[in-house]
Amino acid sequence: MQFAVNTQRIDPYKNFKFRLVWNGKIIAGVSKVSGLKRTTEVVSNRDGGDLSTKRHSPGVSTFEAITLERGITHDHEFEEWANKVYSVEGDAGVSLKDFRKDIVLELYNLQGVKVISWQVFRAWVSEYTAVPELDANANGIAFESIVLQNEGFQRDEAVQEVAET
8 A cells, every 4th residue: 555544645745845954954945856866786696516697695885976956046055065075275174074964855745744754864065066057048047056975865764644634
């Protein structure tokens, strides 16, 4: 059964209603978050006396970088975090103390109720786009973006399905 509480529901949740939280604060304006993806390497081996078939077992897991995009505003959250690992002042301006953050990605239903949440661990900014390509002939939003390296994620089991009205 897809939905234990809302048994009449047949549609999965939409992907356009979400929030991003770090330092206990909702980060405003985030319009796009790339997927959370884990890949586990396959370790192959074969005993000399076995048939000509390899055996497979799980190896090291890696987590794909997460890209966040939002329209450019006067909020400096993306830039301040990105500047933790780079400074025009040189190495002395880099902050090794707090460049990693645990972040939370929250998914909401159409009524604005949080339905699923994921915790992302030890994320840090490896790429920062302060200004996108600008085009006077285009009609669009100027987006800034950051790319986050991370060391894993897990679903927050405390967030349970609630009855929809």
